[in-house]
Amino acid sequence: MLKEKVEISLFFYIIFDMLMIIASFFSSFYLRALFFTDIELREAWILSSYLWFLWTVVPLWILLLLYEKAYFSLERKSLKELFIPTIKAVFEGLLIILAVLFFAKIFAKSRLFFIIFGIVNVCFLFLIRWFISFIQRRIFRNLPFYHNVLMVGTGKSARTLSKFFETHSQWGIKIQGFLNVEDEKAEVDEDNIIGSFKDLSYLLRSLPIDWVIFTLPFRKNNLTMEGIKTCKELGILASCPISDFFPSQNTNLSLEVYSDIPLLNFRTTTVKKWELLVKGILDRVLSFILLIVLSPLFLLVAILIKLTSKGPIFFRQVRCGVNGRRFIFYKFRTMVEDAEKRKYELTHLNVKKIVFKITEDPRITGVGWFLRKTSIDELPQLLHVLNGDMSFVGPRPPVPQEVGLYEDWQRRRLSMKPGLTCLWQIQGRAELDFDDWMKLDLKYIDTWSLLLDIAILLRTIPAVLSTKGAY
Structure with missing residues (x-):
């Protein structure tokens, strides 16, 4: 309605x-x-x-x-x-x-x-x-009210909804009164309580009620279902807050219908469909433009890599995207050709719990040090942004071995499309420990907006130029 x-x-x-x-x-x-x-x-x-x-x-x-x-x-x-x-x-x-x-x-x-x-x-x-x-x-x-509503329940939900309808008078909703139930604390004006749940059937037959909203607590769901049945028999619209049936803290609920079957979605973060649509469009457009503009730099870096060390121009690796989807990840190669084979010899120098990081990695080439310090080695990832596997801003894409070591709370970082830059890259980069990385990624997911993305992108530029925490 x-x-x-x-x-x-x-x-x-x-x-x-x-x-x-x-x-x-x-x-x-x-x-x-x-x-x-x-x-x-x-x-x-x-x-x-x-x-x-x-x-x-x-x-x-x-x-x-x-x-x-x-x-x-x-x-x-x-x-x-x-x-x-x-x-x-x-x-x-x-x-x-x-x-x-x-x-x-x-x-x-x-x-x-x-x-x-x-x-x-x-x-x-x-x-x-x-x-x-x-x-x-x-x-x-000056318009007369034309939808009469009866609220069954006198708790917080009833109070919130009634205030909402009062402040949105243009929708033509008038609360005719509230019905209480046993063991429920009244949070509405007692003068507006016109009866109890047992009076529901009588009042629906006596008053011109167009809509009944049930706001009973979870433990009273049997009464809610009984009341909905009564409304159905009388041909009166009945509604109830979904949260009363599925009480859950820190969870956003939404309803979608597939082939006439309603599905209830539970999410820990709010889905902002319009913003995500704009984010996706901007990702594709800007990555396409940057790939064209930066193509001379790509060619120069490729020549330098080939002239200074043996091996391919690009480093290829399997990474995990949204909800663990795997894709082939590209960077400019900054290490010697047999870097992966020598990795196990250097395990004792690892400074992170799960992610393999060495402060002065002997496998990095001379040109590679410069590419890493300036983050130029990351530029081929614009192809992933254009392809839709990554975004400009988002948690960095992990390798499958790293994901296998995640605790349950850490896996939530996979719920957002990975990005070229993120919160922890502008707040210390590799100098932060692994748990701080995870917490900042989850903070980004929980507070995400387009404005936050813009702020991170603007702060990424000085962070890259400072080379702090890059190795």
Whole structure:
């Protein structure tokens, strides 16, 4: 019921935003033309040469506005709360487009046009949000309630839901009252308790109830099932929080339907589908651009490796990706050809518990030391990012032997796609011990967002340049 209302509202919000983005584009284009003092230059300012920007910016802006939660509860937000997500989304979008233009070496486009578009677009998007929120507050304030809800239960869930419906009056939900059960502490106003569970059938026949929500504790599930049966017989919608049936701490629950069979998903981390979609798109696009831009460097490094030591240009190794999926991992070779055979001779020098690390590894070649210190040896992994096996940011991909030694809590680091850089690489790199690596990887997974990825990427550059902890 509420889901349909939210989806309909979201659809119209997106349509309005698309219209505002298109209006911003044409307004900015003609405003930019006014800055030309030379008539010939103004006549040469051709709209068709910028249409690519319009086709790019509309879907990208919608994704970023969704990411910044710019579409939710507009009627309850202050002017500041309306403005901040809007300007953040526009700023992030312009940053992405300008970065792509820079790496693709496209410098012929007007920077002033992008600046004008950013300012105009923020104003247009902010004004449409203010207008929508103003209309919603004025219209829904005077509408009669049209969905009567009976809450069975008086605990924390009942209190939370009732407050939520009160603050979202635009959805037309009115709580008719609460029914209590034995041994449950009342956390709602006692004046709103209109009976007990045994009165449910009578009240459903006496009052115009459209929806019954059961918020009983887990130990009262037998009453919940009995109440749902009563609602079903009377043709009244019944709902209950999933968490009341499957109480579990630190677990996110979601429901998906396959072939009419509902499946309940249990996750320890929140799935942010829109953000993951944007992350995946950016990974593919940026890795493709970087592979082209850095191709001369790849050739130079390949020549140096061949001239200074025997063996292949690339080091190949099996690594583990998401949930243990194996893939062939490539790096520029930095060690002598028989490095793996000599590994067991150097086991006593290992400074880590599980990962094999030596502070001054005698197997590393002269060029290899430089490649490792500057992290240039990692650049071939851009191929894995382009292929979808890795991401720019994520826990580093382990070898299968290492995974076999993990404790259960450490295996959770495999739940995220591995990356070129991660939290521990900007906080000491190889100087941290193995347990710290694991804890930082799990912290990244638990707090992941696109902004966190951007922050890690920005901090990776000085970390690499400092060469601290690289060996």
